[in-house]
Amino acid sequence: MGRLPELVVNGYAEQWVGRGFPWVYPKEVVRGGGRPGEQVSIVDRRGRVLGRGLADRGFLAARVFRHADAPLDALWLAATLERARALRRLVVDEATDGFRLVNAENDGLPGIRVDRWADWAVVTLDSDAMVPLLDDLAQWLVDEEGVSGVALCYRPDPRDERTVPPGRLLHGEPPEAPVVVRERGLRFAVDVLDGPDVGLYADMRQVRALLEPYWAGARVLNLFAYTAAFSVAAAAHGAAHTHSVDLAAPVLERARANFALNELPTDEHLFEAEDTFKALDRLRRRGVRFDRAIVDPPSFSRGKATFSAKKDWPRLVAATARVLDDGGLLVVASNQGELSPKVFDGAISDGLRKAGVAGQLLWAAGQGPDFPASTVFPEGRYLKVRVLRVASPAR
Ligand SMILES: C[S@@+](CC[C@H](N)C(=O)[O-])C[C@H]1O[C@@H](n2cnc3c(N)ncnc32)[C@H](O)[C@@H]1O
Known part of the structure; x- marks a missing residue:
């Protein structure tokens, strides 16, 4: 792989990204950047690497996925997802199979939410800049979570003026009837192809x-x-x-x-x-x-x-x-x-x-x-x- 495009940020973003904040705003960019979805190295004005992110346009210039000079590859993604899953194993009760598996920025995956609805997973993206991670993400959900279907939908930030791309199926066949999920033993019907608001x-x-x-x-x-x-x-x-x-x-x-x-x-x-x-x-x-x-x-x-x-x-x-x-x-x-x-x-x-x-x-x-x-x-x-x-x- 050739050298990554660099996104040079100002002193303000340097401080925030240094503390683990996952967003870079366009006004914080000194120079450089990438096409939406392109991996970029986020560096300060002296050339020190602050992290690795995916470039975007619109209300964010980039989302920071790693606060280190290391690639956004399948290994890193699997480790991040395993951490997210370990938390849910701790906090979701046995009588519940409709829950959030990945909560975007708060689980180290900015702009990406994953909800489990019984044997389905619904991935919600804030923008199509995260699409390059989708194949590895869907594969992990199938291999590690054993889901029978993965659906994709979008929920752009209200500050983002862009039109929403249509949702689609990433894995499996469209369900013939609403998927029934359990919440604390009660049953609810959800429409996994109608995310992000599936019905619960x-x-x-x-x-x-x-x-x-x-x-x-x-x-x-x-x-x-x-x-x-x-x-x-x-x-x-x-x-x-x-x-x-x-x-x-x-x-x-x-x-x-x-x-x-x-x-x-x-x-x-x-x-x-x-x-x-x-x-x-x-x-x-x-x-x-x-x-x-x-x-x-x-x-x-x-x-x-x-x-x-x-x-x-x-x-x-x-x-x-x-x-x-x-x-x-x-x-x-x-x-x-x-x-x-x-x-x-x-x-x-x-x-x-x-x-x-x-x-x-x-x-x-x-x-x-x-x-x-x-x-x-x-x-x-x-x-x-x-x-x-x-x-x-x-x-
Ligand atoms: C955030 S959801 C409520 C979620 C619900 N409390 C739950 O926990 O499942 C908002 C709902 O408000 C309804 N709604 C919006 N404007 C309304 C209005 N003026 N009067 C009654 N319902 C309205 C929408 O149709 C939608 O179903």
Whole structure:
């Protein structure tokens, strides 16, 4: 192999890459670089090698995969994947086969996520600059994990303006029916060819686990329910009634299918295709009340903010608190990495004040341990979950 193209970075990037940060921004490049997907040697202005990466264009100039002067080859990739797998063997319970195997930057593979869905693996790339690693990655998944199929999809960073390449199959035959995965013994159907949102958000598994003791006999409102994983978990753990609201009717069909998969009769479980605010308004006017509410809105729709922390969060929290009975539990989640915990907590506090109720924070949680966050990559801690008890103040 000839000499690698060099990407010379400024003093700022030198410090960050030196600490293990995996990104080089275009404004940090002094000179050099490569075509997207090309291996580059990342060097400081004195020519000292800081690491090895894959060049890109768009919002990143390169992703750094090794913080050493060493190749991005199959041996290195296998060692990195084995480390990722060892963590999952430690933290994923036996009754779960839908989990994240590789969490991108946080597992030493920037821009690459791998989710296991039963005997399938879904690889999600942030850009096609990582395509050169795909053959070795898919081979490892087949040989070492024994998967029967590997699907590829893309999820570009919202800061990246480029169009998303279509997903494709990297190994195996398209499944004839939805793949059924287990989460803590419950069953959920996922569409592995429709990644990255296949039908179950595994990053919330620990939150569902945390809430298991609190569903018995409860009336549960699940807002932005998607395929209703929270409602299924609630019903399976004894909830008296669940009400799942989502704007998209097709996801509610999948929600019903998830109830059926778990042999949960749907007589006491409602599915409403409606806008959350409209549903909340009607419930309040009719005097319908709940003991538990889950609020987990989408953060972005392809680069455009859907919810504004300042405006929409307090309104959403207030409207939800108004249909909770005294002493009810409110679960609020945001997967918007850019929203700081401080601003999020402030918005919750504003919302509860607006509704005239007092709040007690029971837990502050985040993504589960199969979604680790590297300590040198603050962007890795994106999920914020708050479990609060709301109460009318004593008069
Ligand atoms: C992040 S997902 C929720 C994930 C879900 N809580 C879970 O854990 O599986 C967001 C969902 O919000 C729905 N949605 C978006 N805007 C909505 C609105 N205004 N009212 C109701 N649902 C909405 C989308 O259809 C999507 O299914």
